[in-house]
Each structure stands twice: as C-alpha cells, then as structure tokens.
Amino acid sequence: MRALLIIVVLAIAGGRAHAYPQFQLTRDATCSGCHISPAGGGLLSENGMNTAEEISALGTNPEFMYGKIPTPEWLQLGGDLRGLWGYLQAPQRYLLGIPMQADIYGAATKGKFSLHVTVGMRPPQQDNEAATYVWAREHYVQWQQEAGAREGLFVRAGRFMPVFGLRWVEHPLYVRRYGGTPLFSDTYGVAAEYVTNRFEAHVTGFLKDPLIDPVRQNSGGAVYGELRLSDKTQIGAGGMVEVSSFDHKFRGALTAKQVLTDALLLQGELQVVNPHVSDYGYTQLVSEVMATYMAPKGLMIDLGWGHYDENIRIKDLDRDSIDLDVHFFATSHIELMIVNRVEFMALGKGGPTGAYSMLQGHYRL
Amino acid sequence: MHRLVWALLIAACGTSSDDRPLELDYLTQAIFAPSCGATQCHSSFKQASNDVFDTPEAVRASLINNGLIRFDSTKYDPDNPNQTDLIIWITETVPFGGIPGADGKPIGRMPYDAPLPNKDVLLLKEWISAQAPGAQCNPDAGTGIAKGHACNSKEVVECNADWTFGARIQLCSGDCIGGECR
Numbered sequence: 001m002r003a004l005l006i007i008v009v010l011a012i013a014g015g016r017a018h019a020y021p022q023f024q025l026t027r028d029a030t031c032s033g034c035h036i037s038p039a040g041g042g043l044l045s046e047n048g049m050n051t052a053e054e055i056s057a058l059g060t061n062p063e064f065m066y067g068k069i070p071t072p073e074w075l076q077l078g079g080d081l082r083g084l085w086g087y088l089q090a091p092q093r094y095l096l097g098i099p100m101q102a103d104i105y106g107a108a109t110k111g112k113f114s115l116h117v118t119v120g121m122r123p124p125q126q127d128n129e130a131a132t133y134v135w136a137r138e139h140y141v142q143w144q145q146e147a148g149a150r151e152g153l154f155v156r157a158g159r160f161m162p163v164f165g166l167r168w169v170e171h172p173l174y175v176r177r178y179g180g181t182p183l184f185s186d187t188y189g190v191a192a193e194y195v196t197n198r199f200e201a202h203v204t205g206f207l208k209d210p211l212i213d214p215v216r217q218n219s220g221g222a223v224y225g226e227l228r229l230s231d232k233t234q235i236g237a238g239g240m241v242e243v244s245s246f247d248h249k250f251r252g253a254l255t256a257k258q259v260l261t262d263a264l265l266l267q268g269e270l271q272v273v274n275p276h277v278s279d280y281g282y283t284q285l286v287s288e289v290m291a292t293y294m295a296p297k298g299l300m301i302d303l304g305w306g307h308y309d310e311n312i313r314i315k316d317l318d319r320d321s322i323d324l325d326v327h328f329f330a331t332s333h334i335e336l337m338i339v340n341r342v343e344f345m346a347l348g349k350g351g352p353t354g355a356y357s358m359l360q361g362h363y364r365l
Numbered sequence: 366m367h368r369l370v371w372a373l374l375i376a377a378c379g380t381s382s383d384d385r386p387l388e389l390d391y392l393t394q395a396i397f398a399p400s401c402g403a404t405q406c407h408s409s410f411k412q413a414s415n416d417v418f419d420t421p422e423a424v425r426a427s428l429i430n431n432g433l434i435r436f437d438s439t440k441y442d443p444d445n446p447n448q449t450d451l452i453i454w455i456t457e458t459v460p461f462g463g464i465p466g467a468d469g470k471p472i473g474r475m476p477y478d479a480p481l482p483n484k485d486v487l488l489l490k491e492w493i494s495a496q497a498p499g500a501q502c503n504p505d506a507g508t509g510i511a512k513g514h515a516c517n518s519k520e521v522v523e524c525n526a527d528w529t530f531g532a533r534i535q536l537c538s539g540d541c542i543g544g545e546c547r
Contacts, residue, residue: 015493090480091458092473094376123405126412172478212411217419219399245419247394260464277394279388309484310395314383352474363500 003272006222020125021166022292022300024232025257026265027051030150031167036076036107038154038193039163039202041139042118043078045150052364057298062332065364078105079120081364085341088294100360103137116158122184125213135212137186152195159209161191162203164222164240166186166255166269168288172341174308174321176271176286179257180240180251184270187215201225208244218244218359232259232333247277265292290323298329335362374439383484387492390498393421396485400476423498426526434497438519438541446493455481455489502531507544514544 014315019040024031034048044052049062062065062079073076082100085272086091095224103120109200118138125132127342140158161167164180171183189206207219224238236255242248250273273284290304328336337360345351384393401407402419409417409426416431417423428434433451435441446452453460454475463471474480481489492498502515502524515524515533519541523531537546 026510088477090473090477092471094473106486123411125410126415128412135496177403177479178399185404200376202377211413215404215408215410217409243418246390250391277390278388280388280391282385310485311385313485314385316484319479319482334498345480345482350484351478353485354480 005073006315020169021257021267022294022302024291025049025232025259026292027181027226027295029228029231030155030200031197032195036114037116037142037159037160038144038195038200039161039191040167041161042116043076045106046152050331051293052329055294055298056298056329056331056334058331060331066333073348074109074246076105076109077196078108079103081363081365082360084358084360086356087105088303088356088358090343090354090356092316092353101160104365109147112143112145112147114144116140116142122175151196154191154192154195157189157192158193159186159188160191162189162204162206162220162222163191164204164251165253166236166257166267169268170323170325170339173278173304173323174286174306174319174322175271178273178308179269179286180222180242180249180273180285182215185214187214187216197228199225199319218249219243226255247275248275251276263294265294266290267292273357282311282313285295285312285318300327300329301325302327313365316350318350319345320347333364335364336360337362383488385488387488387495389421389425389497392489392492393418393424394466396481396489400479400481400485403476403478407440407474421499424505426473428500429503429528430496430506434493434500436496436501436518437516437543441516441518443494445485446490449493452486452490452493456486482544495519495529498529500528502528504528516541516544 019031019035023034025192029032032038034045034051035041036043036045048092053059053062080101080103085097087095103118105118107114107116116138118248119135119136122132122135136158140156140160142154142156144154147151161181165175168176171177187206187209189204191202191204193202202224204222207281208214208216219241220240222238222240225233226236228234234257238253240251249273253269253271256267259265268289269287271286273286275282275284285307287307288304290302293301295301302325304323311317321341324340326338330336338356339360341355343354379398397418405411406413406418409423410418418427422424428451429493442480458474459471466472503516504513504524504526507514513524514521517530519537520533521532521535521537521541521544525531537545540547
C-alpha cells in the first residue's frame with residue numbers, strides 16, 4: 001500500500017512513446033521527416049536533430065551525446081530521461097517528485113532492413129519486481145522501400161504502438177487514455193505504412209502480448225490516414241477494432257490540423273467509440289482540441305481542451321480538461337516543461353474537480 | 366439531415382434515465398478498467414497492491430480475495446453499500462482515516478489521477494446492493510469444512526465455479542464469517 005502513492009501518480013506522469021505532433025506541418029510535413037520511425041517518436045533523423053537545434057534557445061550539437069561518442073553509420077543510438085515535480089489535487093492534495101522515463105533507443109540498419117529496440121525503465125509489477133524493472137517496450141524489424149528515405153512504403157513487424165490518431169505525446173490526454181493508445185499499450189503486431197508529403201496511410205494488425213502481463217488486453221486492427229490539403233492544412237481519419245475476452249469496441253476518428261500563422265497551430269482529434277459488452281452497446285465521445293504557439297527563444301505554449309463522455313445516453317458522465325503546457329527547449333538536448341491541468345466532471349456537478357501543476361525536466365541523450 | 370443533427374444533439378446532452386446493466390462485464394469495461402485499471406495503477410501490467418481491474422476475472426478476484434467487497438454477516442448490509450471498502454476507497458477524500466503512502470502522507474481518494482463521476486459511484490453502490498452479481502465469492506477460498514462455501518449475509522451457501530452464490534447450506538443463528546456459522 002505504501003508504494004501506491006508513487007504508482008498511481010506515475011499514471012499521470014509515466015514515460016512517453018510518442019513524439020510532438022505540434023511539429024508536424026509547422027516544421028515538416030510528416031513525422032518521418034524528423035523521426036526514423038514512419039509513425040514518429042523515438043530516434044531522430046538528421047533533419048529531426050537539426051530541428052532540435054534550430055528550435056532551442058541555445059542550440060548545441062544535437063547528435064547523440066553531443067557527437068562525442070561516434071557510432072558506425074549502420075547504428076543509431078539515442079535516449080530520453082524525464083522527471084517530474086509538482087502539485088496534484090484529485091481531490092487529496094500532494095506535493096510529489098517522480099522519475100518518468102529512462103529509455104535507450106537503438107536502430108541497426110542493413111540496406112532496406114533495420115532492427116529497432118527501445119530498452120528502459122518500467123513500473124515494476126507488484127511482487128515480481130526483480131524481473132520487471134527493465135523491459136524492451138519496442139522491438140521490431142522494419143523494411144522500407146528505399147533505404148533511408150523519409151517517404152515510401154514501410155513494413156514493420158514486432159512490438160510497437162498501433163498507429164492511430166494524431167499520436168499525442170501527452171498520455172493523460174483523453175484521446176490517449178480513453179482513445180485506444182493508452183500509456184505502454186504497445187504490443188506485438190504488423191504494420192504496413194505508406195508515407196508521402198501529400199498523404200500517408202497506416203494499417204496495423206495487433207495481438208494481445210502473450211509474453212508478459214500487458215497493458216493492452218485486446219487484439220485487433222487499426223487504419224489511419226492523413227491528407228495534407230496544403231502545407232498549412234491537414235485532415236485525417238481512421239478506425240480501430242479491439243476485441244478482448246469479454247468485450248469489443250469499434251472506434252472511429254477524425255483529425256485536423258491548421259497552421260494559422262507562422263507561430264500558431266490549431267489541431268484536433270475526435271473519436272466516436274462504440275463499445276459492446278454482453279448484449280449492451282453504447283457510444284462514447286473522446287476529443288481534444290489544442291492550440292500551440294511557437295514563441296521565439298525556444299518557447300512553445302500549448303492550450304488544450306479535452307472532452308470525454310463515458311456514455312452519451314447518460315447525463316453527467318462527461319468530463320472536461322483544460323491543459324496549459326509551457327515548453328522551454330533550452331538546448332538541443334534539454335527541455336523544461338510546466339504542465340498544468342484542471343479537470344471538471346459534468347461541468348463541476350458530476351464529481352470532484354481535479355488539478356495539477358508540475359515542472360518536468362527532459363534530457364535527450 | 367435535421368433529424369440526424371437533433372438526434373446527435375440530444376444524445377450529446379445525455380438523459381437522466383440510467384439503463385446501464387448491473388453486470389460485472391459492463392462495469393469492468395466502462396468503469397473499472399479505464400479508471401482503476403490504468404497502466405501504472407491496478408492493471409495486469411502493474412498490479413499495484415495486488416489489485417487488478419482490467420478484466421472481469423481479475424476484478425472479481427481483487428474485490429473478493431482482497432476484501433474490497435465482503436458478504437460476511439458482520440460486513441455486508443445491502444441497504445448500506447457505503448460501508449464496503451471499495452466504496453470507501455472511491456468516495457472519501459482520506460479513506461480509512463489516512464493510510465500512509467510512500468511519503469508518509471495519507472493516501473487519498475481513488476483513482477488518484479481521475480476520480481470517478483458520482484453516477485459511476487452510484488452504479489457501483491446499486492451493484493453491491495444487488496449482491497454484486499459476478500463477484501460474490503471465491504470457490505477456491507476457505508479451508509476444511511468451509512472449503513467452497515461462502516457467506517451470503519447470515520446464510521452459508523455453496524460458491525459456484527463462476528464466483529456466484531449457490532444453494533443454501535445453512536442459516537446461521539449467529540454470524541456467518543468466512544463460509545462458517547460462528
């Protein structure tokens with residue numbers, strides 16, 4: 001029971017599997033423009049490292065360990081360390097400080113094939129701590145149509161997150177937590193992905209992990225596509241089916257991004273979810289709208305509104321969140337964030353109002 | 366088109382009537398798994414405090430084996446589900462007077478990061494008042510004469526393989542605790 005405090009608070013502030021979708025369109029057309037994964041996240045490409053240097057206040061060499069540990073051309077290494085300190089009220093009040101993430105990434109490439117592995121810290125399983133402090137959250141083999149290219153056909157097989165929606169980095173957002181890609185729900189699957197600057201399409205089939213006690217308790221499939229109408233406008237749509245031992249869910253998503261000015265991005269995701277259990281089916285709504293201001297001197301400010309309705313037929317089961325996140329990219333490797341949230345249930349009449357305000361430190365190796 | 370818009374608007378506003386089933390599978394899918402069974406809390410992945418809430422089998426095992434719902438005559442009052450440990454954990458700001466957490470401060474209302482809506486708490490209370498169908502007893506619990514038996518308030522009953530109460534074995538004149546009359 002004593003460990004419970006840390007455990008549950010980690011639910012708010014656990015590690016990350018995704019990248020910043022704020023940079024798509026504002027910095028490059030696609031996630032693969034800056035990441036070596038076709039879905040984004042993890043290791044940066046050369047263009048991604050240049051972007052990291054460009055957006056930060058002080059620059060610095062963006063390469064792995066500042067370029068002081070050279071790696072052969074076929075091997076790419078990286079990593080992320082994160083920690084969080086702050087105030088939480090839900091409704092009990094806490095001051096807390098916790099580790100979030102300690103991941104090392106590696107990618108070995110041979111021609112059109114590459115092997116990707118992410119090894120890092122995970123929350124240990126109760127009474128099985130010794131065997132579960134470290135895991136390989138992602139490990140997959142990738143084939144791509146043209147070696148090293150950012151566009152074209154990619155095929156992946158192994159353990160990774162099914163590709164769906166805008167792939168927000170902030171896993172407390174409802175479109176992550178209730179949206180089919182909760183924290184650490186990476187699992188075994190196969191994905192075929194076609195990415196161009198004009199459009200991209202991702203098809204993923206996935207299975208409940210048979211090797212560990214997993215987060216994802218279902219198997220299924222996901223399709224997701226994005227169409228860029230111009231260099232400032234993008235729309236997307238997708239669907240996901242999840243089948244477990246006792247239920248199944250159908251999930252549809254619409255996404256959109258609009259660059260309003262050189263410094264202002266508006267993006268949103270709406271999911272309509274149709275869960276079925278026994279003979280009962282119902283409908284849920286999950287959404288996020290976020291405005292991002294790319295301020296000078298390494299600052300990025302997000303203002304988001306999330307909405308989750310557990311069952312639209314029943315009154316007062318909805319909740320709304322207002323997030324205000326301020327990112328400061330001090331150098332190519334160091335990011336400081338202040339993350340703030342207020343959450344209301346049924347506009348304050350459906351349950352206790354919650355809030356947090358925390359400082360997060362992020363070091364990219 | 367107008368009808369469709371109106372139907373969506375009405376649906377989005379919700380209604381007061383609550384037609385949700387009092388079934389363990391539904392409660393797991395809609396309430397326990399997304400709220401209590403979050404990744405780093407009571408998921409199969411983490412199993413904090415040996416409670417797991419992301420499958421119906423795990424939910425009933427956690428509720429019964431860890432005493433979050435108890436049907437002993439000294440513990441169960443269908444007219445007052447507020448006294449069950451489960452309801453205390455999800456409703457009180459400082460449950461049980463303050464069990465200290467890792468930092469020595471009292472552990473607060475569950476779930477820490479996203480409290481349950483009042484209507485979900487109410488549904489769980491209704492389910493408990495209806496004797497928690499699907500999570501009533503553990504057929505493997507107990508030893509000796511009490512093996513495979515359970516208390517349903519003042520009655521000793523058989524515990525079925527699907528964790529539901531079976532046929533009555535005995536009506537206790539005193540209390541029923543742990544599948545035996547005391």
